[in-house]
Amino acid sequence: MRFLRYIMLLLLLLPCSGAAFASPRNAGEAQTVDVKKIIFDHVKDSYEWHITTVGNKHITLPLPIILYSSRTGWELFSSSVFHETDVYNGFYISQGGSYEGKIVELDSEGNEQRPVLDISLTKTVISIFIISFVLILVVVGTARWYKKRKPTDEAPRGFVGIMEMVIIMVVESVIKPNVGSTYKRYVPFLLTVFFMILLTNLMGLLPIFPGGANVTGNISVALALALCTFLTVNIFGNKEYYKEIFWPNVPTWLKAPLPLMPIIELVGVLVKPFALTIRLFANILAGHTALLAFVSIIFVTMAVNRYIGSAMTVVSVFFTIFMNVLELLVAFIQAFVFTMLSSVFIGLSQPEHHKNGH
Amino acid sequence: MSLLLPDAGLLFWMLLAFGVVFVVLYKYGFPIITSMIDARKQYIDEALQGAKEANAKLAHIEEECNALIDDARKKQMEILREATVAREQMMKEAREKADAETEKIIAAAKKEIEQQRIDALNAVREEAAKVAVAVAGKILRSELSSSQKQKEYIERLVDEVNDELGTTDNK
Numbered sequence: 001m002r003f004l005r006y007i008m009l010l011l012l013l014l015p016c017s018g019a020a021f022a023s024p025r026n027a028g029e030a031q032t033v034d035v036k037k038i039i040f041d042h043v044k045d046s047y048e049w050h051i052t053t054v055g056n057k058h059i060t061l062p063l064p065i066i067l068y069s070s071r072t073g074w075e076l077f078s079s080s081v082f083h084e085t086d087v088y089n090g091f092y093i094s095q096g097g098s099y100e101g102k103i104v105e106l107d108s109e110g111n112e113q114r115p116v117l118d119i120s121l122t123k124t125v126i127s128i129f130i131i132s133f134v135l136i137l138v139v140v141g142t143a144r145w146y147k148k149r150k151p152t153d154e155a156p157r158g159f160v161g162i163m164e165m166v167i168i169m170v171v172e173s174v175i176k177p178n179v180g181s182t183y184k185r186y187v188p189f190l191l192t193v194f195f196m197i198l199l200t201n202l203m204g205l206l207p208i209f210p211g212g213a214n215v216t217g218n219i220s221v222a223l224a225l226a227l228c229t230f231l232t233v234n235i236f237g238n239k240e241y242y243k244e245i246f247w248p249n250v251p252t253w254l255k256a257p258l259p260l261m262p263i264i265e266l267v268g269v270l271v272k273p274f275a276l277t278i279r280l281f282a283n284i285l286a287g288h289t290a291l292l293a294f295v296s297i298i299f300v301t302m303a304v305n306r307y308i309g310s311a312m313t314v315v316s317v318f319f320t321i322f323m324n325v326l327e328l329l330v331a332f333i334q335a336f337v338f339t340m341l342s343s344v345f346i347g348l349s350q351p352e353h354h355k356n357g358h
Numbered sequence: 359m360s361l362l363l364p365d366a367g368l369l370f371w372m373l374l375a376f377g378v379v380f381v382v383l384y385k386y387g388f389p390i391i392t393s394m395i396d397a398r399k400q401y402i403d404e405a406l407q408g409a410k411e412a413n414a415k416l417a418h419i420e421e422e423c424n425a426l427i428d429d430a431r432k433k434q435m436e437i438l439r440e441a442t443v444a445r446e447q448m449m450k451e452a453r454e455k456a457d458a459e460t461e462k463i464i465a466a467a468k469k470e471i472e473q474q475r476i477d478a479l480n481a482v483r484e485e486a487a488k489v490a491v492a493v494a495g496k497i498l499r500s501e502l503s504s505s506q507k508q509k510e511y512i513e514r515l516v517d518e519v520n521d522e523l524g525t526t527d528n529k
Contacts, residue, residue: 044361045368102365119367125375132375139387146390151397167391188388192380220364224372228380285361 033303035296043214043288044101045124047079047093051209061209063126067091068117069105075115091115124221127213131200138163139195170194170339178343182350186343189232193225194339201284201331205324216334217284219277226273226280229342234269237349244351245269272345276338283334287327294319 041050049061062080069075072089081088094104094112103120104112121129142163145156156164175190176183200221203211215221245265247255254261297316302309502508 045365117367119370122368124368125371128372128375132379135379136382139383143387143390146394151394151401155398164391164395168395171392187392188384189380191388192383196376196379218368219362220368221372223364224369224376227373228376
C-alpha cells in the first residue's frame with residue numbers, strides 16, 4: 001500500500017516536471033511529431049546505434065559496415081561516414097522504396113539494388129553480441145559455482161538459486177513432458193534457446209544503451225532461432241517420424257500415385273518454423289510498438305496544447321508502466337512458449353512405435 | 359514491408375552468435391548445471407528414503423521397547439506374586455515349626471515337672487515314713503510301758519503270726 005502511495009505521488013508530480021521540461025522546447029518551433037517514424041526508427045534495424053540526443057547533438061555509436069558488392073568487392077567502413085557525406089564509394093542509405101533504411105548502390109541501369117552480401121554489424125547484431133556475451137557469462141558463471149561443489153553440498157542461494165529454479169522449471173515442466181523419453185539430449189539446446197530469448201526480451205525492455213534494441217522483435221532473429229529448432233527437429237528425427245511424413249499410415253490412394261498426404265505433411269514440417277518465428281517476432285514487435293506509442297502520447301499532445309499534454313503525461317506514464325510490466329510478463333511467456341513449442345516439435349519428431357496404428 | 363522481410367546479414371550473424379553461444383554453453387554451461395541438479399535431486403531422494411526407513415525402524419524399535427517394558431512389568435508382577443506366596447509359605451512353615459518346637463518344649467517341661475513332682479512325693483513319703491516310724495516307735499514305747507500290756511501285745515502278735523502261718527499251711 002505504501003509503495004502504491006509513492007507511485008501515485010510520483011504520477012501527480014509528473015505533469016509539473018513534464019510541463020517544465022516541455023515548455024522551452026516547444027516554445028521555439030511548433031513541430032509536429034511523426035510517431036510512425038519514431039516507432040519505425042526504433043523497431044527497425046539500423047547501421048548505427050542512436051543512444052540519445054542532448055540538445056541538438058546526437059550521441060550515436062558508429063558501427064562497422066561490411067559489404068560485398070559485385071562492383072567494388074569487399075568493403076569495410078564505419079557508418080559515421082554517412083554523417084559527413086550522403087554517398088560513400090557509391091553506397092548510400094536508401095530513403096524510400098522497398099530498400100528503405102538499407103544500404104544500396106546503383107546498378108548499371110541506375111536502379112537501386114542491394115549489395116550481394118551485407119553482413120554489417122548493425123545495431124541488432126551488436127545487441128546480439130552483447131546479449132550472447134552476457135548469456136555466456138551468466139550461464140558459465142553459474143556452472144562454475146556447481147563445478148566447485150559436490151552434489152551433497154547445500155543448494156545454491158541468490159542468483160545461482162534463481163538460475164537453478166528457472167532451469168528446473170524449464171526442464172521439468174516444459175522439456176521433459178513434451179519431448180519424451182529422449183529429452184536429456186535436447187536439454188542444452190532448449191535451455192540455450194530459452195535463456196537467449198528471455199535475456200534478449202528483457203534487454204529489449206531496458207530503455208538505455210546496452211538494451212533497448214528490438215532484437216527478438218526482428219523477423220530475422222526470430223527466424224534464425226526457429227531455423228535452429230527446425231534443424232534440430234529434422235536432423236534428430238527418427239525413422240518413424242520420416243515414415244509418417246513420406247509414407248503415412250493412410251489409405252494407399254492418398255499417397256500414391258499422387259502423394260497427397262506426404263505433401264500435406266511436408267507443408268506441416270515447413271510451416272512449424274514459421275509458426276515459431278511469427279509468434280515470437282510479432283509479440284515482441286507489438287510490445288515495443290505499444291510502449292513507444294504510449295510514450296509518444298506525451299509529445300503528440302504536448303505539441304497540441306501544453307495543458308492537455310501535462311494531463312496526458314499522467315495517463316501516458318501510467319500506461320507505459322503498465323505496458324512495461326506486461327512486457328516483462330510477455331518476455332518470459334514468449335521465451336517459455338518458444339521453448340515449449342520447440343519441445344513439442346522435437347517430441348513429435350521422436351514418435352514411439354504406435355501400438356495399434358493411428 | 360521491410361519489417362516482414364528477413365535480412366540475410368542479420369540472419370547470418372544471429373545464426374553464428376547462437377551457434378557460438380550454444381557450443382560454449384553445451385561445453386561449459388548447461389550439462390554441468392543439469393547433471394549437478396540431477397545428482398543433488400538423487401541425493402535428496404536417497405536421503406529422504408533413508409530418513410523414512412530410519413523413522414520406520416525407530417517406530418519399530420519403540421514398539422519393541424514398549425513390548426519389552428510390558429513384558430518386564432508382567433514378569434515383575436509375577437515375581438512379586440511368587441515372592442509373596444513364597445514368603446507366606448515360609449512364614450507358615452516357620453510358624454508350624456515354631457509351634458511344634460514349642461509343644462515339644464512344653465511336653466518336655468511337663469514331663470520334667472511330673473518327674474520332679476513324683477520325686478518330691480517320694481521324698482515326702484520317705485520323710486513321712488520316717489516320721490511315722492519314729493512316731494510309731496514313740497507310741498509303741500508309751501504303749502508298752504507296762505508289762506501287762508507288753509504281754510498282751512506279744513500274745514496278739516503271736517496270734518497274728520499263727521493266723522498267718524495257719525492260713526499259709528491251709529493253703
